[in-house]
Amino acid sequence: KWSERKVTIFTPMSDQQETGPTMRRLSQLESVVLWNRARQIKRELKQGVKKPYREVIDISWGDPQGGGIKPLSFVRQVLAACHYPQLLNSDKLPEDVRQRAERLLKECAGRSTGSYTATQGIPYIVKGISEFITRRDGGVPSFPNNIYISSGSQWSLQVPTSLILIISSFFFTGVLTPVPCYDKVNMSIRELGGVTIPYYLHEDQGWELQIEELNRALESAKGVCNPVALYVMNPGNPTGSLPQRRSSFSWLMSEFVSYKKVLAEMGPPISETVELASFHSASKGLIGECGLRGGYVELVNVDPAVMEYIYKLFSTDSCASVPGQIALNLMTHPPQPGDPSYSLYNEVIMTITQLMRVFEVLNSVPGFSCQPVEGGGFAFPRLHLPLNAIHKAKEAGMQPDEFYCVRLLEESGLLVNPGWNFEQKEGTSHFRMNIMIKEETLEGVLRRLVSFHTKFMKEFS
Numbered sequence: 001k002w003s004e005r006k007v008t009i010f011t012p013m014s015d016q017q018e019t020g021p022t023m024r025r026l027s028q029l030e031s032v033v034l035w036n037r038a039r040q041i042k043r044e045l046k047q048g049v050k051k052p053y054r055e056v057i058d059i060s061w062g063d064p065q066g067g068g069i070k071p072l073s074f075v076r077q078v079l080a081a082c083h084y085p086q087l088l089n090s091d092k093l094p095e096d097v098r099q100r101a102e103r104l105l106k107e108c109a110g111r112s113t114g115s116y117t118a119t120q121g122i123p124y125i126v127k128g129i130s131e132f133i134t135r136r137d138g139g140v141p142s143f144p145n146n147i148y149i150s151s152g153s154q155w156s157l158q159v160p161t162s163l164i165l166i167i168s169s170f171f172f173t174g175v176l177t178p179v180p181c182y183d184k185v186n187m188s189i190r191e192l193g194g195v196t197i198p199y200y201l202h203e204d205q206g207w208e209l210q211i212e213e214l215n216r217a218l219e220s221a222k223g224v225c226n227p228v229a230l231y232v233m234n235p236g237n238p239t240g241s242l243p244q245r246r247s248s249f250s251w252l253m254s255e256f257v258s259y260k261k262v263l264a265e266m267g268p269p270i271s272e273t274v275e276l277a278s279f280h281s282a283s284k285g286l287i288g289e290c291g292l293r294g295g296y297v298e299l300v301n302v303d304p305a306v307m308e309y310i311y312k313l314f315s316t317d318s319c320a321s322v323p324g325q326i327a328l329n330l331m332t333h334p335p336q337p338g339d340p341s342y343s344l345y346n347e348v349i350m351t352i353t354q355l356m357r358v359f360e361v362l363n364s365v366p367g368f369s370c371q372p373v374e375g376g377g378f379a380f381p382r383l384h385l386p387l388n389a390i391h392k393a394k395e396a397g398m399q400p401d402e403f404y405c406v407r408l409l410e411e412s413g414l415l416v417n418p419g420w421n422f423e424q425k426e427g428t429s430h431f432r433m434n435i436m437i438k439e440e441t442l443e444g445v446l447r448r449l450v451s452f453h454t455k456f457m458k459e460f461s
Helices: 002-010 015-046 073-083 085-089 095-106 123-136 153-167 183-191 211-220 259-265 304-315 322-332 342-363 387-395 400-412 439-460
Strands: 147-150 173-179 195-200 226-230 276-281 295-300 429-434
Touching: 015 400, 073 085, 073 095, 073 322, 073 342, 085 095, 095 123, 095 322, 123 147, 123 295, 123 322, 147 153, 147 304, 147 322, 153 173, 153 183, 153 226, 153 276, 153 295, 153 304, 173 183, 173 211, 183 195, 195 211, 259 276, 259 295, 295 322, 342 439, 387 400, 387 439, 400 429, 400 439
Parallel strands: 173 195, 173 226
Antiparallel strands: 147 295, 276 295
């Protein structure tokens, strides 16, 4: 009955939207086959089966350390000292590391990372996050009582989403979501009984969010659902883009600007009434600590009565992982110039950010077009495939980009994520690739990718 309900939610849509979500779920099942095949190929390589490559390189997920990037020494040293306090007396650790670990242990019950914490998180760390947000937004105030730490931002995303759907007076509650979009966001909304209302980002304009498109999406929802929320990603996933901010003089800013800062600058009554939930995590921050599972949500202008329910919902998880909370502290308060750990920390960070120039290589190859990667850890190149390849994919019962990705895996040992999984615009083909990997690995990936792509395009041209 639950699966029938999910299908029913989409039936009032237009023909394309009515079948679209169901078809997308089927495509995601096909992608599971793709990843299963990757595991099978890995076993075959271990058994000595001859392939044109020696290993499968999985760049389908946003996992920097899984891609070979070493963890930041500062982060791991502080964590090590927190988990094994005897290291606080060792001169093998820099002084700023020992000071930070000592400060964090003082905030843990029993001076132990194995203890429970407050539901919102360790107060000292929560306060530090609010200071980071205020600093990031140029002085726009942030308050610790509005911040909750969770075991990853994806978990905390479900709390306000579920409340939105529960308190809405309309059964078919709608959330505007971007296309393309991280697939788990849409899945979470639908599994909670909501309706996703797609709005398309303008690819040729650097994946720009256009007001006209939002208006079109709202019109499409009339008579179908009640739109109550807008979901945006900054930087974009899978696009790696930053939203462009226009002034009355039509100039563009490409640096990061938070939506909270923009909301504050709009002034009353909007700045005091529009509700905002903002998420961030240690996984997708610069420190790339996916496995430590630390994220937070800041809630702005939310009714106090609703905040009480949010507290109760977060209480069901007792508290977030303490290592994840520590990771958030280290992400929001990194070493500063003059600190013993700063030089090495800054050197590694600069190396990571330089990897975002991968789009230049892709744009030099016919059949690819890729918008600049301005943030995040992904590139989302567009495939301009020959008609013969599109027809061949149809014969195989696949979407064109999935057909391409299967061939790429089989012939080159590269595992990427087909664009179809991100609900891309009809008639386009893409794939998402993690670029937060070791530089030498990335060079090898690009060589394999360009070589395969050239042969593929020649085969089907």
